[in-house]
Amino acid sequence: METDFTPIASFFGGMLIGASALLLMASHGRIAGISGIFSRWLNNQDSPTSTNSVFLIGLFLGLPLFSVISGTTPQIQSDSPFIVMMIAGLFVGYGTVSGNGCTSGHGVCGLSRLSIRSLVATGTFLVSGIVVMFLTRHVFQG
Amino acid sequence: MLHYLSAFASGLIFSIGLVISGMVNPAKVKNFLDLAGSWDPSLLFVMGGAIFITLPGYRLLSKSKAPWFANTFHWPTRQDIDAPLIKGAVFFGMGWALSGLCPGPALTVLPSAIPGVIGFVVMLIVGMIVAHHQQRLSA
Structure with a gap:
């Protein structure tokens, strides 16, 4: 499935993500890592839970609000079978808690702090993802 | 009140950023990882912008x-490269x-109620619980 290269929209959207991360650190002193916020909220761990809850409510409202204001629905193309999506979810949940972060926590916030752990984690999940993508698209499915 | 408003605004700006950047579209993320196929480097620009x-x-x-x-900034302090970090990644x-x-795009897209995304998030929660249990056992 081809997708359009969108450097300007992607850079601008990225700047909003950066602004969000900066706001959460300035206001609450917290890293805006979604896997961390979500897993701590699930575990009722690392209070104040209310901060995580309110952040997540905001996160859930972004897509509906964007659709209402812009009058457009963003493209969401998912071609993975349901069972593959479930296995993927399991891997992502296990992996982000075990590895203490995801694309936002390690890839954005960690790299911005020049953290060696985040650099290694980001390099590792990029290589892992690229290898799996190569195997599923070019080796086993031709 | 501002306390809650700032956390709410942060979550909202984050997901709107994900929508505008195109990262809520799984096809774009997959194409970013597909160097040998229909490569779409947009994700690099998202990370760059952030x-x-x-x-x-x-x-x-x-x-x-x-x-x-x-009271304090919770800046992460760990510097060690351990096995769970690599295995997790x-x-x-x-x-x-x-x-x-x-996780970010999955939770952002959840309100669209796409079955695959719901299945993903349910198992995301299961995976997180499993990893937490494992951490508690080894602690």
Whole structure:
């Protein structure tokens, strides 16, 4: 499935993500890592839970609000079978808690702090993802 | 009130950023990882745009004493490269490629009620619980 290269929209959207991360650190002193916020909220761990809850409510409202204001629905193309999506979810949940972060926590916030752990984690999940993508698209499915 | 409003605004701006950047579309993320096929480098620009703000922003914040609504900054302090970090990142990368989703976009897209995304998030929770249990056992 081809997708359009969108450097300007992607850079601008990225700047909003950066602004969000900066706001959460300035206001609450917290890293805006979604896997961390979500897993701590699930575990009722690392209070104040209310901060995580309110952040997540905001996160859930972004897509509906964007659709209402812009009058457009963003493209969401998912071609993975349901069972593959479930296995993927399991891997992502296990992996982000075990590895203490995801694309936002390690890839954005960690790299911005020049953290060696985040650099290694980001390099590792990029290589892992690229290898799996190569195997599923070019080796086993031709 | 501002305490809650700032956390709410942060979550909202984050997901709107994900929508505008196109990262809520699993096909775009998959194409970013598909170097040998229909490569779409957009995700690099998302990370670039975000770091363009957070790197200098964090530098400025690290000089101030405390955040507006909390006692201390929770800057991560760990520097060690351990096995769970690598193992976790390998699993995360596998799941990321299989679905085209990571936690932020998955939760952002959840209100659209796409069955595959719901299945992903349910198992995301299961995976997180399993990893927490494992951490508690080894602690």
